Amino acid sequence: MRFDDLAPAAADAVRGASGYLTDLLTPTLRIGVTGLSRAGKTVFITALVRALVAGGRLPFFSAQSQGRIDGAWLEPQPDDAVPRFDYEAHLAALGREPPQWPESTRSVSQLRVTIAYKPTRLLWRALGPSRLHVDIVDYPGEWLVDLALLERDFATWSDEAMAQAASPRRARAAAPFLAFLDRIAQAGTARDEQTAIAGARIFTEYLAAARAADNALATMTPGRFLMPGDLAGSPLLTFFPLPAKLREQGVAAGFPALLARRYESYKTHVVRPFFRDHFSKLDRQIVLVDALGALNAGAEAMTELQAALDAVLTAFRPGRGSWLDLLTGRRIDRLLFAATKADHLHHESHDRLEGVLRVLVERAMSRADDAGALVRVMAIAALRATREGSVRQKGGGELPVIIGVPLPGERIGDETFDGRREAAVFPGDLPEDARGLIEAGREHPRADEVRFVRFRPPRIVETAGERVVAPHIRLDRALEFLIGDRLA
Ligand code: GDP
Numbered sequence: 001m002r003f004d005d006l007a008p009a010a011a012d013a014v015r016g017a018s019g020y021l022t023d024l025l026t027p028t029l030r031i032g033v034t035g036l037s038r039a040g041k042t043v044f045i046t047a048l049v050r051a052l053v054a055g056g057r058l059p060f061f062s063a064q065s066q067g068r069i070d071g072a073w074l075e076p077q078p079d080d081a082v083p084r085f086d087y088e089a090h091l092a093a094l095g096r097e098p099p100q101w102p103e104s105t106r107s108v109s110q111l112r113v114t115i116a117y118k119p120t121r122l123l124w125r126a127l128g129p130s131r132l133h134v135d136i137v138d139y140p141g142e143w144l145v146d147l148a149l150l151e152r153d154f155a156t157w158s159d160e161a162m163a164q165a166a167s168p169r170r171a172r173a174a175a176p177f178l179a180f181l182d183r184i185a186q187a188g189t190a191r192d193e194q195t196a197i198a199g200a201r202i203f204t205e206y207l208a209a210a211r212a213a214d215n216a217l218a219t220m221t222p223g224r225f226l227m228p229g230d231l232a233g234s235p236l237l238t239f240f241p242l243p244a245k246l247r248e249q250g251v252a253a254g255f256p257a258l259l260a261r262r263y264e265s266y267k268t269h270v271v272r273p274f275f276r277d278h279f280s281k282l283d284r285q286i287v288l289v290d291a292l293g294a295l296n297a298g299a300e301a302m303t304e305l306q307a308a309l310d311a312v313l314t315a316f317r318p319g320r321g322s323w324l325d326l327l328t329g330r331r332i333d334r335l336l337f338a339a340t341k342a343d344h345l346h347h348e349s350h351d352r353l354e355g356v357l358r359v360l361v362e363r364a365m366s367r368a369d370d371a372g373a374l375v376r377v378m379a380i381a382a383l384r385a386t387r388e389g390s391v392r393q394k395g396g397g398e399l400p401v402i403i404g405v406p407l408p409g410e411r412i413g414d415e416t417f418d419g420r421r422e423a424a425v426f427p428g429d430l431p432e433d434a435r436g437l438i439e440a441g442r443e444h445p446r447a448d449e450v451r452f453v454r455f456r457p458p459r460i461v462e463t464a465g466e467r468v469v470a471p472h473i474r475l476d477r478a479l480e481f482l483i484g485d486r487l488a
Helices: 004-024 042-055 087-095 122-126 141-151 153-164 170-187 192-212 244-249 254-279 291-297 299-317 322-326 348-360 363-370 433-444 475-487
Strands: 030-033 069-075 109-117 131-139 283-291 334-340 374-379 387-392 399-402 422-423
Touching: 030 042, 030 109, 030 475, 042 069, 042 087, 042 109, 042 122, 042 131, 042 283, 042 475, 069 192, 109 334, 109 475, 131 475, 141 299, 153 170, 153 244, 153 254, 170 192, 170 244, 192 363, 254 334, 283 475, 291 299, 291 348, 299 348, 299 363, 334 348, 334 363, 334 475, 348 433, 363 374, 374 475
Parallel strands: 030 131, 030 283, 283 334, 334 374
Antiparallel strands: 069 109, 109 131, 387 399, 399 422
C-alpha cells in the first residue's frame, strides 16, 4: 500500500480527532429552567433558543448587539438518557394559522445549542472564533419540593401529610381520601398491593383537587404524584401516607411496612437520581413565576404562591450537611427569578411586577445570595402577545391599554371573545406596595385591581435569510444575565 492511499484516510482521522478535541475543549454551560406548572417554561425555552439560532436584534444581549456571534445551532443531545426538548414541535405550533401556544412541560427534557462567537479579548480573538455549548434543562418546579422528603422517614412524612389533609381549607378535597383510610381501618383488610394501588390513586386525586382549589399553586409532596413525567403508573408511585393510628396498630401485618418501603424506594429511585443527575449539574438557573396569574386570582392566591415558591426554593438553600450539599458537586453561580407574561401589563407596571416577585422570593434570594450566587429579578415576556396603545376616555385624558387577540372563550365583563377579534384591554394598575398587597391579602381575600385574559401568541414563521427576533419583553436582558459573561 502506498502512502498516497493512506493519506486521505489519515487526514480524515486527524480532522476527526481535531473535531473531537475542539468538542472536548468547548466549554459547556448548563442552564436549568424551572417553575411551577404553566409558569411559562416551554414558551421561554422555545423563544430563547429561537432568538439564539435565528439571530436578530437583541440590544441588551451584548455579544449579539456587538456583532460577535458568528452563528448558533442545535446539536445532538449529549445525554442519551434524557429526552430532548421538542423545540421543532413547539415552534411549529407557533407557526400554525392561527398560531397556538406550545404544549407545556410535564417532565425533564434538554436541548443543546452551540454558539460560535468572537471573544472580546484580542489575544483570544487571534486564535479564531470560540465556541460555547449551552445545555438547557427544562424540569417541573413541582419536583423540587421532593427535596424535603430526603430528610423525612415515612412516619414523619405521613404525620405531616395527614396534618395538611386535616386543615379546614383542604377538607373538601381530602374527604374521599380520609374516608378511604377509615374504611381500611374498620375492615382491617389492608394488606396487599391492590390496597396500595387504590390508596395511591385516591391520594393523588386528593392532591389534584387540593391544587385545583388552591388556584393550581399548592405544592404538596410527593411531587411526582401530580407531575409523574415518565413514571405514570409505575409501582414507585404506589404509596400514600398512613396516620399514626394505622401505622402503629397495623391494619394488617406488613402493610405499613410495604408503604414505608415504597416511600423509601421513591426517594432512592426517583428523588435522589433527579437531584444527582439533573439539578446538581446546573451552573445557572432561571425560575419562572406566573405572579400575574396569581395576582389575578386574588390576594389569597398570592399568599399560596409565596408558600409554594418557598417550598420549591428551599432547594436553593446552601448549608453544610444538607442533602443537597452532599449531592451537589458544583454550585449554581447565577440565579434569575423572572415574572413571566409581562406583556399582560402596560410597560409602566413592569417595575411593579418585578417588585411583586421580589417580595415573593425574598427568602430564597437571600439564601442564594449567602451561597455566593449572583441573583437577579426581572419581569419578562418571552413571547409578546400584545402591543401597547391608549384609549381616550370620555371625561378626557388617555387610558393606557394593551391590545391583542384574546383566546376563544376568554371573558372580560359580559363579553366573551371568539379568538379572532382584537381587543384593547385596560389591565389595571399593579399596586406600588407589593408587600402591602400580600399582607393585606391575608385579611381581604381578593384583590381585584388586575385584569388578565389569555391572548393568542404572535405567529412565528421562518423566512429564509431573514433574521427577525420574535416580539418579547426583556428576553435579551435575561439572555445577557444567563449567558453574556461566558461570551466575553
Ligand atoms: P410551562 O407549564 O411552565 O411549560 O408553561 P408554558 O410555557 O406552556 O406556558 C403556559 C401558558 O402561559 C402558555 O400556554 C401561554 O398561554 C402563557 N404564556 C407563557 N409565556 C407567555 C408570554 O411570554 N406571554 C403571554 N402572553 N403568555 C405566555
